[in-house]
Amino acid sequence: MTFSLHGIGISGGYAIGRAQLYSHDRLEVPHYVLRKADIASEVARFDAAVAEARAECEQLRDHIPEGAPSELAAFLDLHALILADAMLSQVPKDLIRSTSCNAEWALAQQTEALLAQFDSIEDVYLRERRQDVKQVADKVLKALLGHPGHVPMKVSDEPTVLVAHDLSPSDMVIFKRHTYAGFITDLGGTTSHTAILARSLNISSVMALHNARALIQEGDVLIVDGIAGVVIVNPDELILEEYQLRQNQWRLEQQKLKRLKSSPSATLDGDGVELLGNIDLPQDVFEAQEENAAGIGLFRSEFLFMNRPDLPSEDEQFEAYRHVAAAMKGKPVVIRTLDVGADKSLAWLPDVSVNPALGLRAIRLCLAEPRIFIAQIRAILRASQYGQVRILIPMLASLGELDQALELIAQAKAELEREGQPFNPGIPIGGMIEIPAAALAAEWFARKLDFLSIGTNDLIQYTLAIDRTDDAVAHLYDPLHPAVLHLVAHTLKVGHRLKRPVSVCGEMAGDPKLTRLLLGMGLRSFSMHPAHLMAVKQQVMHSHVSSLTPLVAKLLRAGRPERIQAYLERINAL
């Protein structure tokens, strides 16, 4: 039967392929065979899940409510002991190595074997501990299923669309290794990090479909329309032909855009516009080079910290940053310091905030864990020898935080100096403007910094009080809200007045429908996924800033959404 589902189109283009379901269901423990090269990371993923389960136990143990039965502490201690036992924390890793199976499967096999042994125990007390073992194993399994790196292997050579209830940003990093034609999820918002990563892959995807996972069957033929945000299930011949045609046209347009690669990025009035690339992992730098990016405007360094149970060492980070700096051959490389928390979780960082988006994330976490921050800054400073490296501090809200961060950077410099390690002492330091307080106080931040970068994804989230990952409020997430536009315009004005370069590195910068608006507001530096560089360049090359500026000024004075939309359409039609 043919039917369609409607959600949010995340990345453009069309995918046609067979559904591969991804399940979080306990009874459907996925089973697949790993490539040899993936075994070490699968073992690390298992360790990370055990670490997460342990952190959960510890967290509960430390927060036992007053008046709770005294057995609760003993019960949690017992769970911690079971978790530490090699039968549960070691044997599954041996199974992964010896049979090349995935971590969930190895754990399920070992749990079954353990539980069978309990059945033959005569002592009633000991036999009842069976339930505890099962609960602990379930905790680890839950961490494996619900967290980093569980994107299954693509099982067929045919074009395949992954259908999931939800995917995490760290899943998406693993997703990069597979060649799915597209993916769809029930949950997720437009600028969740999962969506951002999907866009960087430039494959068709639709999120917030609510019940796709329940309605779609394994092997169903799917059309994913990432532009309209529609998924058509088991289409008839006519619809299929229509979409095959659209898919071909889309590919042709993409090919045409590639011809702009070597054209200079300037408006019709001759204003040069800097188009930079956002990257997540060091290897993404090749895509930025391929699209002729003027530099890296945002290296989301936190992805180096994901899908592993431990922290990357200073040397490991140095290698990653050096690789990017050297590859960009003297073009600027802006490395953002660790921005974790909220929807980007790490194995060693149990999510204990009541509201993680407002909790100890990004620079707040780094200031609470100065050794982690200093190790990263040392690595960035050491890499500054190999290119035009800059430091970017995320999530600044108050000047006190900036002072502390600058103090720690000075400390890292002093350490390297004492050790005789070379680095660029004048490395530019910038701050992200992504909290309304920072935008309103941009002047004071700008005075202490070399440059600013506006993170519109979080700026919108915090200005409009809309969780960027929550599909229930995704329709309210509005880059054109007058409050958002005023905060962006104000920051640009401050940068202009104080002669501090300002760029935009949130998703607004990569949306060609907003290019002219941002140009008219005075923006001359856009940082986006390399996949969008050519579409934005095309807009830049066809824009006459002096004629669109008066209309942009009118748009900024308009309050009602329909008037703002009408002005935007006029600006884009010029």
Ligand code: PEP
């Ligand atoms: C932003 O908030 O706009 C930004 C670029 O940072 P991130 O999307 O990684 O939070």
Ligand code: MG
């Ligand atoms: Mg941000």
